[in-house]
C-alpha cells in the first residue's frame with residue numbers, strides 16, 4: 185500500500201505533499217480564517233509579521249485591531265475574510281471544515297438568509313468538495329438569557345451543526361451557560377466550548393460534565409491531570425487543538441514542549457486546527473510540519489490525527 189501523502193510530506197519535508205494531503209480544520213474563527221497574504225493581495229497593504237508571543241488574548245486583540253482590522257473591516261472586509269477562509273481550505277485541501285460565526289456577523293451580512301447564500305457561494309466557488317460544518321459561537325460575556333431567547337432564529341434553519349462559547353474563560357460559572365446549551369441540545373447540535381486554553385484540567389472536566397460537551401476547543405490544560413485525560417479518553421471527548429495559537433498566546437512554551445504529546449500519550453483524541461490563521465499566520469500543513477520537526481509527535485501519530493479529523497463528528 186502506498187504511504188500517505190502526509191507521512192511522505194513530513195519525512196521528505198515536502199510542503200507540496202503536505203498541502204495535497206486531505207486534511208480537516210475543525211476550529212476556525214471564520215472572520216480570522218483567511219491568510220494575511222489573501223488580505224495583502226486584495227488591499228495592496230503589507231502587514232507586519234505577528235510577534236513571536238502575544239500578551240494573552242488581550243494582546244492578540246490589540247495587535248489585530250491595530251495592524252490588520254483597519255484594512256479589512258465592515259461588511260466588505262468581513263466578506264473578503266470569509267471568502268479567504270474558503271480559498272485557504274481549497275488551497276490546503278481541507279476536506280472537512282468547521283468554522284464559527286457570531287450572531288453580530290450574521291446580522292452584518294443581512295440576516296440568516298443573506299448570510300447563508302453568501303457563505304454557500306464562497307464554499308461552492310473555492311472548495312465544493314469540502315464537507316462544511318457551520319458553528320454558531322457566542323462570547324463568554326454575552327447576555328445569556330437574550331442569547332438563549334433569540335437562538336431559535338438561527339438554529340431552526342438547520343444550518344448550524346455545533347455551538348461554541350469563546351472569548352475568555354472563567355468569566356462566569358459553567359452552569360450559567362446552561363440555557364444556551366439546553367437549547368442547542370434540543371436542536372441536536374454538537375456542544376463545544378473554549379475551555380482549558382488558559383484554564384486548568386479541572387475546568388475542562390467540569391465544563392464537559394456540567395454542559396454535556398461533545399468536544400472541546402483547545403482543552404490543553406487537561407494535560408495537567410491524568411484523571412482528566414483518562415476521563416476525556418474514556419468518554420471520547422475530542423479536543424480541537426491549535427498549537428501555534430497556544431504558543432503565541434503564551435499557553436504553551438513552544439512546539440517541542442506543547443502538551444499535545446502528553447494528551448496523545450494518554451489516549452486523548454485530538455485534532456489539529458488553525459484557530460485564527462489571519463493572526464497566527466500558520467496554516468494547517470505548517471502545524472503538522474512543526475509538530476513533526478520539533479519531535480513532538482511522530483509521522484504515524486500525525487497521520488492518525490489527520491484521519492480522525494476527516495471522519496464524521498459524533499454527537500455523544
Ligand SMILES: [Zn+2]
Nearest residue numbers: 350378401459
Ligand atoms: Zn478559538
